[in-house]
Amino acid sequence: MPSEQEAPVAEGIKPRAAVLRTREYHPPLGSREGVRLDFNENTLACSPRVLEVLGRISRAELTKYPERGPAEKLVAAHLGVMPDQVLLTNGVDEAIHVLCQTYLDAGDEFLLPVPTYSMYEVYGSSTDARMVFVPAAADFAFPEEELFRRITSVTKMIALANPNSPTGKSVPRGTILRLLERAPQAMVLVDEAYYHFYGETVLDLVGRAPNLVVTRTFSKAYGLAGLRLGALIASHEQMQWLRRMISPYSVNGLALACLPAALEDHAYLEWYVAQVREGRALFTAALDRLGLPYWPSQANFVLTKIGARHREFVAAMRRRDVLVRDRSTDPGCEGCVRITIGVLEHTRKGIAALEESLAEIGWKA
Structure with missing residues (x-):
């Protein structure tokens, strides 16, 4: 066996051609402190019953x-x-x-x-x-x-x-x-x-x-x-x-x-879904009032059209501790930002941050 210093160096070893052409996915995670309206997650918490189960799991179970x-x-x-x-x-x-x-x-x-x-x-x-x-x-x-x-x-x-x-x-x-x-x-x-x-x-x-x-x-x-x-x-x-x-x-x-x-926990699931659906209506009403273009959504997020200043908008929202997702690199989505809808408390914070951020970057309808 060669020593560690004498170990042969692999040269020219490449993966399959399909791997070489695969687009690497880089989730823009980083620091995610604040109101998480960027990844379409549940913005609050799981059912409290889940935490009770976690608390009962023994070391032996692991x-x-x-x-x-x-x-x-x-x-x-x-x-x-x-x-x-x-x-x-x-x-x-x-x-x-x-x-x-x-x-x-x-x-x-x-x-x-x-x-x-x-x-x-x-x-x-x-x-x-x-x-x-x-x-x-x-x-x-x-x-x-x-x-x-x-x-x-x-x-x-x-x-x-x-x-x-x-x-x-x-x-x-x-x-x-x-x-x-x-x-x-x-x-x-x-x-x-x-x-x-x-x-x-x-x-x-x-x-x-x-x-x-x-x-x-x-x-x-x-x-x-x-x-x-x-x-x-x-x-x-x-x-x-x-x-x-x-x-x-x-x-x-x-x-x-x-x-x-x-x-x-049917009650928790029904409550959270109701929060999202009510929040979605509240959020789109705010977009209508502000004159911000968007696409009606059947999910827990809304895609909006910010335009050329989309990066500035995302940064302005982050300064207000609200995270949103820039989707401008997706096909046909140039200038678009996706905003998650969560519980009503977070939706209201998102709307307030949205209004302030649009004013900060000088966006006009």
Whole structure:
């Protein structure tokens, strides 16, 4: 064995070509002190019952490998699907990764309406498939006609965030049904991360449409973003392949222990969703009053059009301890800023900071 000083130096070792072309994702986290209206999280807290569970977890419990099965049965009952149709994941990000690794191969195409959630592109481009981007129609309307036109025999996956981020736009159920029929050779992912603020779902189609996959997250309304927990729902036939591609221990034991308490606290979930929906109406009314352009949203955020001074606006909001997300680098979103809607207290603080920040940068309608 060579000594440490004599260890050979690896030269010219490179990753796969797909890795080299994958766009690296840099979450703009940094210091996040203040009112968090930047990442579409629950802006307040999780259910108090979750904290009670955390307080009861013993040191011995942390020595065990986590087991998904019991929690998946609870989630299946909660969602009204069969237990073998649910796979818990380390956030929806892992669900997207597993889908891409399971279905995308060289020569395949991944159709992606844009702008949308960044991780679809990140994980899709890490495979040998070709990414096909379909720009949104006017006012970020779903590009149904163009998307259908781009479907071919090599289309293997299509991803729809419903409602979409960063726009807050939704895709009608009828359009999803036609897409499932039009592309039977492709897995169609309907990401329902913002379902609770929208209220419409296609979960009832799982199993009936063999090429449908639905994802849900516990990071938004449930307030468990720090525990990283998502759910992938698909037919039994597809699930047998998806389970081959996921680590058996990727969901941590703390998340699995806390999940039942979060699911059981219906009152807290209903309260938080009601706060967001009321806050969304309050916030858009303020935007109307100020003359600030925005797109009506079905989610827990609103995309606004600040224009050329978007960076100054984001900085001015931060000086007032309110964090918002600049989305100007997303396709078609130049000058746009996304603002999360949380509890009413935080929404009111956001509106006050918005008014002051627009005045500071000299923005005029």
